[in-house]
Amino acid sequence: MPTNKGAFKIFTLAGIGVYVHWSWFLVAFYSIQYRTHQYSSVGWNAAEYFALFLIVLIHEFGHQLACRQVGGQTHDIVLWPLGGVAYVTPPQRPGAQLWSIAAGPLVNVALVPVLAALWSASYHLGWSDSHHDLYNLLQNIWVINLVLLIFNMMPVYPLDGGQILRSLLWFMVGRAGSLFAASIIGFIGVAGLIGVAIWLQSIWLGVMAAFILMNCWGGLRQAQALARIAKLPRREGFACPSCRTAPPLGELWRCGKCGKQFDTFLTHGVCPHCGVQYGTTRCLDCGAAHPISEWMTSPPVNN
Ligand SMILES: [Zn+2]
Ligand SMILES: [Zn+2]
Numbered sequence: 001m002p003t004n005k006g007a008f009k010i011f012t013l014a015g016i017g018v019y020v021h022w023s024w025f026l027v028a029f030y031s032i033q034y035r036t037h038q039y040s041s042v043g044w045n046a047a048e049y050f051a052l053f054l055i056v057l058i059h060e061f062g063h064q065l066a067c068r069q070v071g072g073q074t075h076d077i078v079l080w081p082l083g084g085v086a087y088v089t090p091p092q093r094p095g096a097q098l099w100s101i102a103a104g105p106l107v108n109v110a111l112v113p114v115l116a117a118l119w120s121a122s123y124h125l126g127w128s129d130s131h132h133d134l135y136n137l138l139q140n141i142w143v144i145n146l147v148l149l150i151f152n153m154m155p156v157y158p159l160d161g162g163q164i165l166r167s168l169l170w171f172m173v174g175r176a177g178s179l180f181a182a183s184i185i186g187f188i189g190v191a192g193l194i195g196v197a198i199w200l201q202s203i204w205l206g207v208m209a210a211f212i213l214m215n216c217w218g219g220l221r222q223a224q225a226l227a228r229i230a231k232l233p234r235r236e237g238f239a240c241p242s243c244r245t246a247p248p249l250g251e252l253w254r255c256g257k258c259g260k261q262f263d264t265f266l267t268h269g270v271c272p273h274c275g276v277q278y279g280t281t282r283c284l285d286c287g288a289a290h291p292i293s294e295w296m297t298s299p300p301v302n303n
């Protein structure tokens with residue numbers, strides 16, 4: 001789980017904190033100073049970079065608000081040089097995941113005609129001659145939004161396109177199988193991306209490919225763990241209040257104090273090794289934590 005370590009809080013909107021990682025400022029400074037553009041002064045470069053920042057930000061808010069709508073947990077938005085990271089925990093259902101992910105790119109889709117209208121209006125007002133910098137800025141913002149949208153919709157996990165593909169596959173092959181398939185497709189995509197990065201000699205694409213590769217590897221590992229859990233026999237009389245799945249049988253919960261594993265449903269949240277009492281029990285299927293009493297589907301037997 002990524003954190004907002006090393007990031008500065010800019011503001012809070014609708015209960016969502018917006019952070020910018022320090023490396024973002026570094027890359028912003030570099031890009032504004034050295035990116036060659038058709039502007040007459042560096043101030044216009046800065047304005048273009050700020051527009052990029054805004055587009056990424058509202059894209060991330062798209063994810064957050066959609067996730068909240070389907071009853072998921074929203075956290076913070078952290079902007080990195082590679083793009084935004086929205087810390088969202090949508091419910092572990094394919095439909096909820098699909099909407100939470102798709103809402104981000106849909107923001108960019110909605111921006112396409114809006115930005116095109118602005119650019120077109122500036123053309124008809126004759127700004128390409130009278131306000132050359134402003135005209136170029138509007139044109140570039142339209143292009144930036146479209147490039148972001150196309151790049152992000154590549155079916156390569158964990159890009160939004162890859163995650164949308166994963167949610168769609170989830171309907172057909174289940175939670176573990178869909179993550180497995182999306183990760184494998186992601187590896188193929190990464191191979192292609194590395195090829196393009198070498199061809200274009202783009203450090204940015206190379207770093208992006210490394211980031212995607214790490215995430216695909218993590219996705220593959222998580223898919224294996226999910227498949228293992230899915231195969232385990234289940235305990236009767238209990239179900240997760242969030243996802244309604246019965247907990248698996250076995251010593252699968254690790255004590256945070258002594259580090260030993262135990263079956264929390266046998267001991268009602270007490271570690272049999274060191275005696276620590278846990279107030280809530282985490283669902284291995286969806287990650288939600290609830291007190292054991294809320295997990296019970298049949299009244300406890302008194303003996
Ligand atoms: Zn996104
Ligand atoms: Zn659950």
Ligand SMILES: [Zn+2]
Nearest residue numbers: 255258271274
């Ligand atoms: Zn313990």
